[in-house]
Amino acid sequence: MHPVVDKSWPRLIQGGMGVAISNWRLARAVSLAGGLGVVSGTGIDTVLVRRLQDGDEDGHIRRALAESPWPVLARDITARYFRPGGRGAGEPYVRLPTWNAGVRSPRAALAMMGGFVECWLAKRGHAGRIGVNLLTKAPLPNLPVLYGAMSAGIDVVLMGAGIPREVPEALDRMADHQAAALRGEGVGGTRFDITFDPEWNGPAQAGPLQRPPFFPVIGAHSLALLMDRKTPGGVEGFVVETAQSGGHSAPPRGAKHLNPDGEPIYGPRDEVDWQVMRDLGKPFYIAGGYGSRRGLAEALARGAQGVQVGTLFAYCEESGMAPPLRERVLAAVRTGPVNVRTDPDASPTGFPFKVVGVEGTLSEPAIYAARPRRCDLGYLREAYTDSKGRLRFRCAAEPVQGYVAKGGRAEDTVGRKCLCNGLMATAGFAQRIQNGDVEPPILTSGDAIHETRNLMAPGHTAYTARDVVQYLLAGSGAGV
Ligand SMILES: Cc1cc2nc3c(=O)[nH]c(=O)nc-3n(C[C@H](O)[C@H](O)[C@H](O)COP(=O)(O)O)c2cc1C
Numbered sequence: 001m002h003p004v005v006d007k008s009w010p011r012l013i014q015g016g017m018g019v020a021i022s023n024w025r026l027a028r029a030v031s032l033a034g035g036l037g038v039v040s041g042t043g044i045d046t047v048l049v050r051r052l053q054d055g056d057e058d059g060h061i062r063r064a065l066a067e068s069p070w071p072v073l074a075r076d077i078t079a080r081y082f083r084p085g086g087r088g089a090g091e092p093y094v095r096l097p098t099w100n101a102g103v104r105s106p107r108a109a110l111a112m113m114g115g116f117v118e119c120w121l122a123k124r125g126h127a128g129r130i131g132v133n134l135l136t137k138a139p140l141p142n143l144p145v146l147y148g149a150m151s152a153g154i155d156v157v158l159m160g161a162g163i164p165r166e167v168p169e170a171l172d173r174m175a176d177h178q179a180a181a182l183r184g185e186g187v188g189g190t191r192f193d194i195t196f197d198p199e200w201n202g203p204a205q206a207g208p209l210q211r212p213p214f215f216p217v218i219g220a221h222s223l224a225l226l227m228d229r230k231t232p233g234g235v236e237g238f239v240v241e242t243a244q245s246g247g248h249s250a251p252p253r254g255a256k257h258l259n260p261d262g263e264p265i266y267g268p269r270d271e272v273d274w275q276v277m278r279d280l281g282k283p284f285y286i287a288g289g290y291g292s293r294r295g296l297a298e299a300l301a302r303g304a305q306g307v308q309v310g311t312l313f314a315y316c317e318e319s320g321m322a323p324p325l326r327e328r329v330l331a332a333v334r335t336g337p338v339n340v341r342t343d344p345d346a347s348p349t350g351f352p353f354k355v356v357g358v359e360g361t362l363s364e365p366a367i368y369a370a371r372p373r374r375c376d377l378g379y380l381r382e383a384y385t386d387s388k389g390r391l392r393f394r395c396a397a398e399p400v401q402g403y404v405a406k407g408g409r410a411e412d413t414v415g416r417k418c419l420c421n422g423l424m425a426t427a428g429f430a431q432r433i434q435n436g437d438v439e440p441p442i443l444t445s446g447d448a449i450h451e452t453r454n455l456m457a458p459g460h461t462a463y464t465a466r467d468v469v470q471y472l473l474a475g476s477g478a479g480v
Pocket residue numbers: 014015016017018019021040042133134135159160161217241244245246247248287288289290291308309310311312314444445446447448
């Protein structure tokens with residue numbers, strides 16, 4: 001099955017930002033304003049059940065559940081997780097069963113439903129396009145999330161942080177409600193199959209689903225070439241992300257060198273050959289520091305279809321960032337410089353990850369040191385094979401002793417931060433721990449965080465997704 005590639009791709013993609021920063025409200029608002037709105041599918045099973053436990057105040061989640069093709073599952077999830085009025089004082093969120101590869105699990109059903117709910121809400125009531133973004137580096141939930149998203153009629157799939165070569169074939173198969181598989185890769189040559197079968201959740205839906213086009217998010221033209229030539233099922237376009245992007249970035253090529261602030265140094269080998277991108281003849285977008293009119297003009301001059309922008313949207317009113325954090329950062333941006341550090345150690349994945357220096361977050365050494373290490377969400381765990389040949393998972397941000405007992409090296413745990421809990425907290429879903437403590441947030445943004453200043457009219461302290469779309473496209477001659 002081949003997806004229909006629409007030649008009229010918009011100039012602007014709102015980047016998928018996990019966890020839940022790119023929520024359905026943001027994606028919908030961007031789509032209504034004329035851009036391509038994208039929801040983040042990362043951690044979406046946890047987000048779904050936490051929203052229900054927080055009381056689902058406006059009823060949107062229960063409305064979407066009721067519209068799903070899996071009514072029994074929807075009722076079961078609602079009965080299990082919905083708390084009218086929210087959780088009691090000090091009550092922690094319910095812990096979900098851990099993920100495992102290639103087995104039918106309640107977690108896969110939640111991920112599928114999470115993908116459906118988020119995309120259904122983003123697409124509701126308008127004809128604009130909506131995409132879903134996932135991380136290749138966190139592969140276990142990806143198939144069920146994609147199937148849920150496709151069941152809601154998603155228009156584009158975007159995936160970065162890795163080489164997602166089996167995804168197009170999986171999309172083909174799942175569009176026909178067939179079982180699909182991805183190849184998981186861990187440390188020390190560990191390989192495993194990640195499978196998902198739509199029939200796990202009941203009889204197949206009637207008729208095939210729309211097979212969405214697939215845009216890998218890549219950091220180098222060589223990867224675009226590889227994906228274009230060697231991907232069964234093919235890719236329909238690309239997002240080329242520079243190292244100025246928020247979130248994870250591809251590490252520099254070649255030997256690791258750090259600047260005096262301990263940030264990785266990128267060099268000429270990391271530069272993208274735009275001629276190679278143009279020669280591929282497929283639409284491509286440029287991301288990372290392109291969130292300005294100048295950036296858009298530059299991208300168009302390079303032959304791009306447009307830009308993918310994250311940071312500007314992360315701080316708009318519809319973003320899923322917890323309002324107090326968003327307001328704190330915007331206030332700081334208005335009055336002075338805000339530090340964004342490319343931290344080579346923060347992410348358990350080992351990929352560089354940008355961390356905003358904000359008071360009260362894991363960027364502060366004292367807050368980082370005071371947080372007892374724990375791993376109870378597990379999205380970024382790495383797979384390894386234990387001494388008995390069994391597939392196991394571990395995280396470099398878990399307690400050091402446990403990580404070492406699982407064959408990890410103590411030195412690989414230094415500076416590692418629990419992004420799963422930190423990013424959940426940033427989106428307002430902080431887990432409560434003993435003694436009234438809550439998980440501290442961690443904030444990521446692109447280097448161009450100060451561009452947010454241009455969005456706030458004099459005397460204003462906030463802006464909307466529509467303001468961002470209009471700011472970027474006005475006067476560019478690009479139209480939407
Ligand atoms: C808060 C935040 C979270 C992000 N999370 C993800 C993610 O989960 N997956 C992804 O592919 N990109 C992620 N990104 C990158 C964006 O999708 C986008 O490509 C990037 O931010 C563009 O650069 P800009 O921030 O300079 O506009 C994130 C960016 C930000 C600011």
